[in-house]
Amino acid sequence: MSDGWYLYGVTHAGVELGDAYTTFDGALPRPFLVIDGEVAAITGKVSLEEFDEARLPGLLNDPGWLIPRATAHQDVLERALPGGPVVPFRFGTVYRDERAVRTFLRSNAHELTTALERLSGRVEMGVKVFADRDVLTAALRDTDAPVAELETEIASAPEGRAYMLRRRADRLLDEAVQQFEQECAAESHAAFSAVADDVAVNPPQPAELSGRSEEMILNGAYLLQSVEAINDVAQELAQRYGGSGVTFDVTGPWPPYNFVPSEFA
Amino acid sequence: MSYPERSGQRRVDLGSTRGGGPAQLADVLERVLDKGIVIAGDIRINLLDIELLTVKIRLLIASADKAKEMGIDWWQGDPFLSGRSDGDRALEDRLRRLESAAGLGDEAKQEGSGRRRKGA
Helix, strand or coil: CCEEEEEEEEEECCCCCCCCCCCCCCCCCCCEEEEECCEEEEEEEEECCCCCCCCHHHHHCCHHHHHHHHHHHHHHHHHHHHHCCEEEEEEEEEECCHHHHHHHHHHCHHHHHHHHHHHCCCEEEEEEEEECHHHHHHHHHHHCHHHHHHHHHHHHCCHHHHHHHHHHHHHHHHHHHHHHHHHHHHHHHHHHHHCCCEEEEECCCCHHHHCCCCEEEEEEEEEECCHHHHHHHHHHHHHHHHHHCEEEEEEEEECCHHHCCCECC | CCCCCHHHHHCCCCCCCCCCCHHHHHHHHHHHHHCCEECCCCCCCCHHHHHHHHHHHHHHHHHHHHHHHCCCCCCCCCCCCCCCCCCHHHHHHHHHHHHHHHCCCHHHHHHHHHHHHCCC
């Protein structure tokens, strides 16, 4: 059976990739460029027998098939980053022949060039903010005024009333924790946004995914020119919120997955 | 144009975490399967299939390393994961329950984004 053309992304036609692609070794094919005018598709030849519409649903549902290929997709785009801006494609875009790849490049040349210009000199950084609920709860128990007042009242109340007040204090404390987390997430996002050209907020990952026992309260992506700037903001925020059990996890630079139009012609 | 060393560009001195492990894999999958440009290629890839899988991975990725440590081929034994379930119907139902339990449904996504965007 014949080959298909897998699209990783699009970059400038004049990009210098050095040995970034000749040294690539992964579960997807070694990438090369298909150049048309000012833009170039980062593409690789896959077996159409493997990328077959009837087989794909099964393969996509097999992590043993998908995970190495998704990781290879990321690796290819990451290797292209030092050469210049890259427009990443979502996993699994396949054309039947080179002509179809060229047709896509030609009919979307303007949109692709515009996207590349917007991304030029900019990187995507990820920021995940975590709150340690135990530390935060302990901190707020001492500092939250309504809770502190109730604690004083509980200390001198008769047993039955103390029980009622205790339940109320616990509820107030839970609310204070949630409010703190929301405000912290909003203020952190605002601080990171201030140094970014574009922002995207994704749903916080559950603990099963983040691999952390703390609560993820912000899962943001920021497009920016200065990597140092986001690091500085993260350090400032970490100092400010450190006593409340909040930590900041910065990742990147990433190919700008979060900053391309998701639908294309 | 010079080509920087890969080790140099991967870690701008940030204390950033781009190492291995489930958390890093989760970040990669979140982007590669959920973001980036979508075009209609010649081979139709069912995005719903990817979304279903993404959520399954989201919920189960962290258990992969643990299972491996215990010598379990973690996805092979689970009909849900290995795609051998009786039908898409059952899969979707189960997924919907998992999504809602994990707060990962469409509603939860929009709500989450909306609330936090206000702070911008």
